[in-house]
Each structure stands twice: as C-alpha cells, then as structure tokens.
Amino acid sequence: xxxxxxxxxxxxxxxxxxxxxxxxxxxxxxxxxxxxxxxxxxxxxxxxxxxxxxxxxxxxxxxxxxxxxxxxxxxxxxxxxxxxxxxxxxxxxxxxxxxxxxxxxxxxxxxxxxxxxxxxxxxxxxxxxxxxxxxxxxxxxxxxxxxxxxxxxxxxxxxxxxxxxxxxxxxxxxxxxxxxxxxxxxxxxxxxxxxxxxxxxxxxxxxxxxxxxxxxxxxxxxxxxxxxxxxxx
Ligand SMILES: C[S@@+](CC[C@H](N)C(=O)[O-])C[C@H]1O[C@@H](n2cnc3c(N)ncnc32)[C@H](O)[C@@H]1O
Numbered sequence: 363x364x365x366x367x368x369x370x371x372x373x374x375x376x377x378x379x380x381x382x383x384x385x386x387x388x389x390x391x392x393x394x395x396x397x398x399x400x401x402x403x404x405x406x407x408x409x410x411x412x413x414x415x416x417x418x419x420x421x422x423x424x425x426x427x428x429x430x431x432x433x434x435x436x437x438x439x440x441x442x443x444x445x446x447x448x449x450x451x452x453x454x455x456x457x458x459x460x461x462x463x464x465x466x467x468x469x470x471x472x473x474x475x476x477x478x479x480x481x482x483x484x485x486x487x488x489x490x491x492x493x494x495x496x497x498x499x500x501x502x503x504x505x506x507x508x509x510x511x512x513x514x515x516x517x518x519x520x521x522x523x524x525x526x527x528x529x530x531x532x533x534x535x536x537x538x539x540x541x542x543x544x545x546x547x548x549x550x551x552x553x554x555x556x557x558x559x560x561x562x563x564x565x566x567x568x569x570x571x572x573x574x575x576x577x578x579x580x581x582x583x584x585x586x587x588x589x590x591x592x593x594x595x
C-alpha cells in the first residue's frame with residue numbers, strides 16, 4: 363500500500379533538513395505543497411526543489427488561513443480526498459511543511475482526515491523556526507530549570523502580558539499579526555533590550571533586529587520569530 367509522508371523541511375536554509383527528509387523527497391511520486399492562496403509560490407517548495415527527482419509530480423493544495431473553523435475543516439476534508447485518490451492509485455505522497463510538521467502547521471488540520479481514511483502516515487520531523495532562530499543568534503532558548511513558552515501572536519496580543527510574567531523565556535511566533543502593540547507591551551514591561559527578532563531565518567533575505575522602535579515603524583514579515591528573555595540579549 364502506498365504511504366503518505368508529512369515532511370518537515372526546516373525553516374528556510376536547504377541544508378537545514380534531515381537526511382531522512384531528503385531520502386523521502388527523492389522516493390515519493392508526488393509532492394504536495396500546501397498554499398494559503400492560489401499563487402503557486404511556496405517557500406517549502408523552494409527549500410526542497412533541489413532534492414526532487416526530475417519526474418516528481420507537484421500538486422498545490424489550498425489551505426485557507428482563516429479563523430473560520432468550518433472553512434478550515436471542509437477544505438482539509440476536500441484535500442484529504444485528493445490525497446486518498448492518489449494513494450489508491452499506488453502513489454507515495456510527500457506533504458512538505460516549513461519547520462516541523464507538528465508545530466502550527468496545516469498538516470495538523472489534515473491529519474485527522476487522513477487517519478479516518480485509513481491512510482498509512484509517517485511524520486518526518488523538521489528543525490523548527492525557533493530552534494533555527496536561537497542557533498542563528500547564538501542565544502539559548504532555555505537552560506537548567508528555566509521554562510520556555512511559545513506564543514502564536516494574535517491580533518490585540520492576547521496572552522502576551524501574562525506569558526511574559528509566567529515564563530522565563532518566550533518564543534513569539536507570527537509577530538506580524540500585531541507587531542506595534544507587541545512592541546508597546548514589551549517596552550511597558552521592561553523588555554526593550556531583552557528580545558531579538560529574526561525574519562526569514564536561513565534565507566538570503568534574512569534580517570535580525572534588536573531595535574524595539576523598528577517593530578513599531580516597519581512592517582514585520584510574516585516569517586519572523588522573536589525570542590524574549592528575562593536578561594539582556
Ligand atoms: C505556520 S507557522 C509554521 C511553524 C513551523 N511549522 C515551525 O516548526 O517553525 C509560521 C510561523 O513560523 C515562524 N517561521 C517560519 N519560518 C521562519 C523563518 N524562516 N524565520 C523566522 N520565523 C519563521 C514565524 O513565526 C511564522 O509566523
């Protein structure tokens with residue numbers, strides 16, 4: 363029976379990918395590229411393109427980025443039918459996802475539908491964006507008895523204040539959702555020089571920022587992650 367592989371491709375640098383992921387990319391018949399809208403421009407595909415066989419088929423499937431749970435579920439269900447049809451034809455499928463598949467990924471929306479169809483699934487972990495960011499700036503995420511919180515930033519920065527109080531170290535993902543308000547909260551709570559933001563980590567357009575004012579004045583890219591610490595970074 364053909365198999366479905368959820369493949370973590372790392373955060374951006376094509377060398378930050380596991381050997382297992384590369385071997386699987388070279389083995390599968392079809393690569394599925396999730397996209398938020400139909401533009402055929404995929405960061406994940408750009409990372410893995412050099413590893414694919416010449417005749418690998420590429421299928422783009424849309425997974426809308428919305429808080430409308432019904433829309434998310436019905437699209438995931440629809441996409442799982444496309445996948446099942448290919449599996450039934452005997453095609454091995456690789457679903458590529460940035461970073462690790464189990465961290466804030468469309469893969470997570472798809473999994474229950476694949477499981478309910480009895481599809482054989484193997485998840486191949488990837489290097490998360492926040493591990494890559496910490497490595498890039500040589501700043502530890504946590505050590506000894508320290509705690510680490512991970513916050514996907516929402517519009518209005520829901521939970522940010524509390525998580526700053528509750529954790530020794532914080533990873534803030536999706537900071538573009540409300541970067542100006544986030545900067546205000548960080549400053550008000552004394553974190554102006556206790557954070558680093560890395561955008562497009564591991565790519566040619568990578569940017570590293572320690573300046574709180576830039577978070578207010580400039581547009582923060584969607585592919586950005588902050589590390590916030592109790593001590594000066
Ligand atoms: C949908 S989540 C994907 C997370 C991914 N599965 C992971 O394991 O890191 C998208 C968020 O991941 C982070 N991210 C992904 N790639 C990144 C990169 N190259 N540089 C900085 N942050 C990145 C950003 O916070 C972005 O808003």
